[in-house]
Amino acid sequence: MRSCFSIALLLAGAAAPSLCAAQTVDYSALADLMGEPVTTSVIGKPQRASELPASAVIITREQIARSPARDIPGLLKSFSGIDVNRWTAGQSDVAVRGGVQTYNARLLVLVDGRQVYLDHYGMTNWNLLGVALEDIQQIELIRGPASALFGFNAASGVVNIITRRPSDKASLTASAELGGHDYSRIAGALQLPFSDKVGVKLSAGRLREDERAIRAPLLAPEMVPDVQSDHVAGSVTGRLDRTEVTLDGGYAENRQSEYLPSQYISNQHYRIGHAAAGMKHDTDWGGLSFGTYANWLHADYGLTEGAPTRNPNDTAATKFSNRIIVAQGSALIRLDGNNTLRVGGEYRNNRLRSPAQFSETVSYDVGSANLMADLHPVDAVTVTLAGRLDRLSLSQSGAIVQPAFDAPSAFDRDFTRFSFNAATVVRMGETGQLRLNGGRGYQLPPLADFGLRIPIQTPSPIPVFIAGRPETRPVPVWSAEVGYNQTIGDTRLETTAFWTRTEDAIATPGDGLQLDLLLTPAPLLVSRIRAIGNYTTYGAEAALSGRYGPLSWRANYSFTHTDQTLPPVTVPAPFALSPQSTTPRHKANLELGHDAGRWYVTAIGRYTSSTRQFAFTTTPQLLLVQVDEAVALDARVGLRVRPGLELFVAGENLTLAGGAAVSPIPADRRVRGGLRVSL
Amino acid sequence: MKKRKLLGGVLLLTLPWPVGAELNVQVAARVVSFLQPPPNGAVQTAIVFEPGNSVSEADAISIERAIGGGVAAGRASIRTRRVPISSLGALGNYRAAFVTSGLRDEQAGIAAAAARGSVVTITSDQACVQAARCVVGISSTPRVQITVSRAAARAANVRFGSAFLMLVKEI
Numbered sequence: 001m002r003s004c005f006s007i008a009l010l011l012a013g014a015a016a017p018s019l020c021a022a023q024t025v026d027y028s029a030l031a032d033l034m035g036e037p038v039t040t041s042v043i044g045k046p047q048r049a050s051e052l053p054a055s056a057v058i059i060t061r062e063q064i065a066r067s068p069a070r071d072i073p074g075l076l077k078s079f080s081g082i083d084v085n086r087w088t089a090g091q092s093d094v095a096v097r098g099g100v101q102t103y104n105a106r107l108l109v110l111v112d113g114r115q116v117y118l119d120h121y122g123m124t125n126w127n128l129l130g131v132a133l134e135d136i137q138q139i140e141l142i143r144g145p146a147s148a149l150f151g152f153n154a155a156s157g158v159v160n161i162i163t164r165r166p167s168d169k170a171s172l173t174a175s176a177e178l179g180g181h182d183y184s185r186i187a188g189a190l191q192l193p194f195s196d197k198v199g200v201k202l203s204a205g206r207l208r209e210d211e212r213a214i215r216a217p218l219l220a221p222e223m224v225p226d227v228q229s230d231h232v233a234g235s236v237t238g239r240l241d242r243t244e245v246t247l248d249g250g251y252a253e254n255r256q257s258e259y260l261p262s263q264y265i266s267n268q269h270y271r272i273g274h275a276a277a278g279m280k281h282d283t284d285w286g287g288l289s290f291g292t293y294a295n296w297l298h299a300d301y302g303l304t305e306g307a308p309t310r311n312p313n314d315t316a317a318t319k320f321s322n323r324i325i326v327a328q329g330s331a332l333i334r335l336d337g338n339n340t341l342r343v344g345g346e347y348r349n350n351r352l353r354s355p356a357q358f359s360e361t362v363s364y365d366v367g368s369a370n371l372m373a374d375l376h377p378v379d380a381v382t383v384t385l386a387g388r389l390d391r392l393s394l395s396q397s398g399a400i401v402q403p404a405f406d407a408p409s410a411f412d413r414d415f416t417r418f419s420f421n422a423a424t425v426v427r428m429g430e431t432g433q434l435r436l437n438g439g440r441g442y443q444l445p446p447l448a449d450f451g452l453r454i455p456i457q458t459p460s461p462i463p464v465f466i467a468g469r470p471e472t473r474p475v476p477v478w479s480a481e482v483g484y485n486q487t488i489g490d491t492r493l494e495t496t497a498f499w500t501r502t503e504d505a506i507a508t509p510g511d512g513l514q515l516d517l518l519l520t521p522a523p524l525l526v527s528r529i530r531a532i533g534n535y536t537t538y539g540a541e542a543a544l545s546g547r548y549g550p551l552s553w554r555a556n557y558s559f560t561h562t563d564q565t566l567p568p569v570t571v572p573a574p575f576a577l578s579p580q581s582t583t584p585r586h587k588a589n590l591e592l593g594h595d596a597g598r599w600y601v602t603a604i605g606r607y608t609s610s611t612r613q614f615a616f617t618t619t620p621q622l623l624l625v626q627v628d629e630a631v632a633l634d635a636r637v638g639l640r641v642r643p644g645l646e647l648f649v650a651g652e653n654l655t656l657a658g659g660a661a662v663s664p665i666p667a668d669r670r671v672r673g674g675l676r677v678s679l
Numbered sequence: 680m681k682k683r684k685l686l687g688g689v690l691l692l693t694l695p696w697p698v699g700a701e702l703n704v705q706v707a708a709r710v711v712s713f714l715q716p717p718p719n720g721a722v723q724t725a726i727v728f729e730p731g732n733s734v735s736e737a738d739a740i741s742i743e744r745a746i747g748g749g750v751a752a753g754r755a756s757i758r759t760r761r762v763p764i765s766s767l768g769a770l771g772n773y774r775a776a777f778v779t780s781g782l783r784d785e786q787a788g789i790a791a792a793a794a795r796g797s798v799v800t801i802t803s804d805q806a807c808v809q810a811a812r813c814v815v816g817i818s819s820t821p822r823v824q825i826t827v828s829r830a831a832a833r834a835a836n837v838r839f840g841s842a843f844l845m846l847v848k849e850i
Contacts (some may be wrong), residue, residue, distance in 0.1 A: 025842045029753060033709040034846060035823045046842045050822070168754055196719070196754070241716075287841045334841065337829060337849030430821050487822065 026165055027137050031060070041140045041160040043372050043384055044149055044342045045332055053384045053423030053437055055081065055143040055483055055496050055541070061164075064133055066593060066602045068636035068650040070177075070185070070672070072139060072161065073126050078589040078604050078634075080541035080556035081143050081496070085613070086661040088265075089181070089211045090227035090256030092126050096143050096157035097500050098537035098560050100582040100611075100662075102259045106443050106477065106502075108146070108154040111161045112248075114276055114293050119350050120322040121261065122153060122446035127207065127229040128270050129161070130252040134173040134676075135189035135203045137162045144479040144498070145441025147419035148386035151346065151368055152444035155477040156500070166199030166237040167191050172679045179672025182226060183209040188677075197239050204232045211257050212665050214265070218625070219616040221257060221267050223304065225312045229254045242283070248276040248293075255303070255312060261508035262466070263576040263614040263622060267303035269314055272296060286333040286340075297322040318454065321353040322447065330370075342372040342386075352447040353398075357468070358406060360398025362451035367391050380427040387420045390442075394450060394470065401453055403520035410470040411450070417442050417474055431487040438480035445472040445506055449529045464525045466509055473531065476503050491546035499538040504531035505566070507577035510614070510622040514567075514574045535564035535579050552593040559586060573622045576614040581624055584608045584662065603635040608662060615664035630659035632667070638676075649673040701738060702777055702803040703819040704745035710801055710815055710825065711775045712753030713843035718774060722755045725762040725769075725776040725798070727789055734781030738803075742777050764788070771796030778802040778813055786812040794834040809850070826850060 025046055030038040037049045037058040049058050057079045069075040073092035077084035083095040085102075093104040105122030108115065111131050117124040139161050146154040174188025187205030194200060207229040214220035233250030255269045276293035300317035330344035351363040370388035377383060396411040423437030445468075452468040483496035509527040518524045543556035562580040569578045586609040593602045612624035636650035651671040653660045661667035711722060728739040739761060749756045759777065762769055764785050770776060770792040778789055778800050790812035793800045800813040808816035811830040814837050818824045825847040827839070 029709070029712065030842060030846060033706060033713070033823070033825075033843075035706075038846065046845045048846060282841050332841070332845075334844065340845065489821075 027162055028061075028165070037138060039138075039140045039160075041142055041158060042146070042149075043374055043386060044330065044344070045340050045374060050431075050433065050485065050487065050492075051382075051425070053382065053425050053435060054146070054421075055435075055481060055494075055498075057082070057139075057141040057143075059139040061137055064136055064139070065676070066595070066600055066636065066638070068602060068604060068634040068652055070650070070652070070670075071126055071133070072129070072159075074652065075139060076141060076159075078554075078556075078591060078606055079141070080543050080558040080587070080589070081498070081560075082141065083584060083587070083662065085663055086667070087259045087663045088227075088257045088665060089209055090127050090229070090254070091258040094124070094126075094159065095583070096141070097498055097539065098562050098583040099156060099500075099502060099535070099579045101261070101507075101577055101579070102263060103261045105153065105446055105506075106156040106475075107159060108150050108157075109159045109161070110150075112163055113160070113278075113291065114248075114274065115295070115324075115326070116161075117153065118270075118272075118297055118299075118322065119324055119447055120297065120299060120320045120352050120354075121448050122444065125254060125270060127227065127256060128231075128252050128254040128272055130231045130233050130250045130272065130274070131161060131163060132187040132189050132203045132205045132231070134175055134187055135163045135201070137164045143496075144437070144481060144500070145419070145439045145477050146421065147441030148370060148388045148421040148439060149372065151370075151388060151390055151419070152366070152417075152442050152474065155441045155443035155475065155502075163203075164189065164191070164201070166193065166201050166235070168193050168196055168199070172677065175674055175676045177672045177674030179209075179670060181210040181668070181670060183670065183672050185672075185674075199237050200234065201237070202232075202234045206230050209670075212661075212668050214257075214665050217617040217619075218664055219265055219618050219620050221265060223267070223312065224257055225255055225267055225303070227254075227256045229256075243279065243281045246276075246278045248274070248278070250274050259615070260301075261576065262510055264616050264620075266301060267312060269300040269303055269312065269317070271298045286331065288329070288331050290329040292325070292327040294323065294325045318356045319354060320356070320448075322351070324348060324350045338376045340372075340374040342370075342374075344368075344370045346370075350447065352451070355401065356454050357401070357448070357451035358404065358411070358453055358470070359396045359400045359408070359451070362394075362396045362411065362447055364392050364394045364447075366393075382423075382425040384421070384423040384425075384437075386422075386439075387418065389416065389418050391416045392444070396451060396470075403518075403522070403524060405453065405465070405467050405518060405520075405524075405526050406470055413470065415473070428484075428486075433485045435481075435483040435485070437483075438478075441477050441479070443475040443477060443502075443506075445474065449506055452529065460525065462523050462525050464515065464527065466529070467526050468529045472506060472529065473504060475505055475531070477501070478503075489546075490548065491544065494541075494543045496541045497539070498541070499536070501534065501536045503534045505533060505535060505577060506530065507532045507566075507575035510573045510576045511616070511620070532575050532577065533564065533566040535562055535566060537562045537579065537583070550595050550597075552591075552595070554591040555589065557586075557588045561585065569624055571621060571623065573614070573624070576622060578612075578614070578624070581612040582614070584611050597640070599637070599639045601635065601637045603633065606630070606632045606634070606660065608632075608659060610659065611662060613662065613664045625664040627662055627664065628657075628659040630657035630662075630667070631655060632657045632660035644678045646676040646678075647673075648676065701741045702779070702801070703817050703823070704742050704777070705750065706817050706819065706823055706825070707777055707801045707815075708746070708750040708752040708757040710817070710843075711757055711799070712755050713839050714774070714799060715838040715840055717753060718755040720754070720756065721749070722757050722775065723773050724757050724759050725773040726759050726779065727762050727764065727767070727770070727776050727782070727800075728779045729764045729782055729785065732781050735779040738779035738781070742779070767792035770798050773798055775799045775801060778804065778807060780804055783807075786810065789813075790831065790834070793831075794836075797836045799835065799837045800831070824848065
């Protein structure tokens with residue numbers, strides 16, 4: 001990393017000094033200036049939404065406030081190229097351009113640049129982000145691999161959630177909601193400026209709702225708890241001349257029923273905490289940013305019903321403790337008026353402790369360096385090139401759980417991977433834009449895929465285990481796309497054709513009993529998490545959006561086709577992975593909004609074609625369950641009683657379409673009402 | 680006659696936006712908020728105009744109407760006061776100046792006065808920026824485009840934040 005910054009400083013010295021001085025990115029102010037959202041999530045420098053060298057979605061604060069959705073997956077589900085599976089009331093997965101599976105490890109999710117996806121399984125628990133919707137400035141989703149900027153796990157895309165910057169005015173935004181299925185939610189964010197240089201932000205939230213009805217023949221846990229989610233977070237930001245420093249911390253807790261990667265359903269309890277420190281400094285030649293953070297996770301898997309209270313009990317649960325420490329720095333250098341270079345470095349240490357793995361601790365260290373160049377060879381053409389080198393060292397320590405299935409030396413591994421992104425954007429007239437881009441990213445095997453070791457109950461007289469493999473390799477994801485965007489007046493057209501290939505996809509065993517017989521010396525049967533094959537998705541996305549006075553509208557369509565070379569999905573299915581079956585082929589969404597000032601209404605119609613999704617039956621047997629095509633209607637009506645106070649009623653899946661959740665468990669209708677305060 | 684009208688309409692649609700387009704005052708005010716160091720409180724901004732020049736006067740009236748009693752931009756509140764071309768010596772009392780259209784012949788003098796007073800000059804006349812006599816040019820149709828003259832900014836000792844400069848076109 002030291003050498004990276006030396007390079008950055010050398011390059012900075014070589015570049016002609018430009019005019020820029022102290023300034024960090026104020027998304028709201030920049031969006032107001034340019035008349036459209038601004039993001040840094042694609043290549044690390046501020047860019048207008050209409051000029052991005054990748055396919056992206058930016059959901060603004062205003063859109064969030066008027067949406068019928070009650071969480072981030074709900075906000076994302078009505079955009080093209082994005083599949084949202086709400087497996088249970090609490091558990092959702094977001095997939096970009098196919099590859100739908102539970103515990104999706106192919107999407108990197110960040111809150112203000114800090115990863116919030118959970119490294120033990122590489123998954124995102126959307127009820128454990130530790131951020132209130134009321135505190136979000138905008139949500140950015142980049143479709144396609146972005147590992148060259150963000151590293152491992154940005155294999156199919158990135159979601160960057162940007163919270164509001166501390167303001168120089170005290171403010172409170174809060175919501176209180178009640179609804180059917182015992183739904184209740186209260187959440188808010190408070191901004192307190194102590195001076196024009198120091199600001200404090202506090203946010204908190206509490207959510208409760210009932211689980212959906214899980215009916216036979218689907219397997220259900222003996223006890224199905226309601227969904228519980230709580231969080232509290234705070235930050236202090238100080239600004240001095242050219243420098244901005246932020247200290248940030250938070251705690252969140254969640255309990256819910258979930259489908260595991262094997263598609264077995266069980267009850268989990270998660271607790272997370274984080275502490276972060278960041279510094280941004282502008283110079284005459286660009287900007288420097290440094291940051292470090294630590295995330296802690298304690299997860300209890302397989303909560304049972306405790307006697308005599310019948311409350312969820314974690315005494316028999318399988319416990320995981322994950323801690324990740326990340327230190328990163330980057331320099332954004334303006335070479336001249338319009339060309340930019342970004343140099344970055346990162347170190348991360350990731351550690352998983354659990355009695356359910358090879359040894360007490362399985363960990364890795366990753367060192368990374370990345371370089372991005374954004375060049376304008378001629379006025380109408382932009383060329384963006386980005387590359388990143390990651391070197392990972394895997395290790396294990398502590399007492400080895402016996403009998404062991406691997407040699408300890410199998411965990412002493414190093415591997416190096418190079419990710420890249422390349423894009424060319426050609427401006428066509430004043431408002432047209434042709435884009436060619438592609439890249440290769442990597443999905444890092446989650447820590448559990450290296451060292452997991454869990455006994456499973458079977459009728460077999462010989463003990464059976466599900467286990468990870470220390471030899472598991474990162475999964476390469478290749479992507480190419482061509483897009484054309486055009487703005488005519490207040491109407492914007494976005495079209496994209498894409499191709500994505502995933503090689504050596506990793507899957508958790510289902511019930512196919514692909515077992516290895518080990519003599520330790522007692523005989524054991526081990527079913528391994530492993531790379532099982534390849535799949536390719538290709539398709540097209542088209543989106544139109546516009547505004548006419550108080551009316552706004554948005555329509556999109558996605559076609560996704562998947563070819564796969566994976567084990568068969570006939571019963572007994574050996575692995576719960578079949579993107580061809582689980583990814584909807586056709587999706588279409590239409591949103592209409594009317595904002596009359598005192599009141600507004602937003603309605604979203606969503607069509608999803610039929611799929612088949614994996615689930616265990618009561619037998620228990622892993623099956624592909626038919627999920628019917630669905631036409632769902634979501635709506636929200638709000639009345640602004642007076643400035644800063646709004647009453648609203650919102651509902652999701654008002655048409656009660658069973659397939660609307662794209663889950664083996666049929667979707668239900670969720671209606672809620674409440675008030676929103678902005679002071 | 681009909682054909683001529685149709686042709687005129689087509690030409691109107693295909694021709695570039697006229698040089699004398701009105702300044703987008705909301706955007707211009709926000710540009711001021713990205714100056715370094717960031718302005719705070721009331722920021723007196725000059726409207727540079729030429730009395731008797733109908734284009735310039737119309738632009739000045741339009742700017743005044745858009746600003747009204749003041750426009751908030753970041754921590755600053757932009758307030759305007761007219762400065763006739765004959766009083767450019769007073770430009771040093773302002774941090775920013777909105778340069779009205781129709782002042783092609785006066786741009787050299789405005790640039791010199793702005794350089795002496797470290798004033799950021801903002802205009803809708805792209806030619807003024809191309810000639811490095813105005814610091815910032817703003818066009819609004821079909822979408823907001825901001826151009827910054829590095830030479831004019833350097834001459835006036837005007838600095839912007841890096842995030843702002845990465846979003847605009849620097850020449």
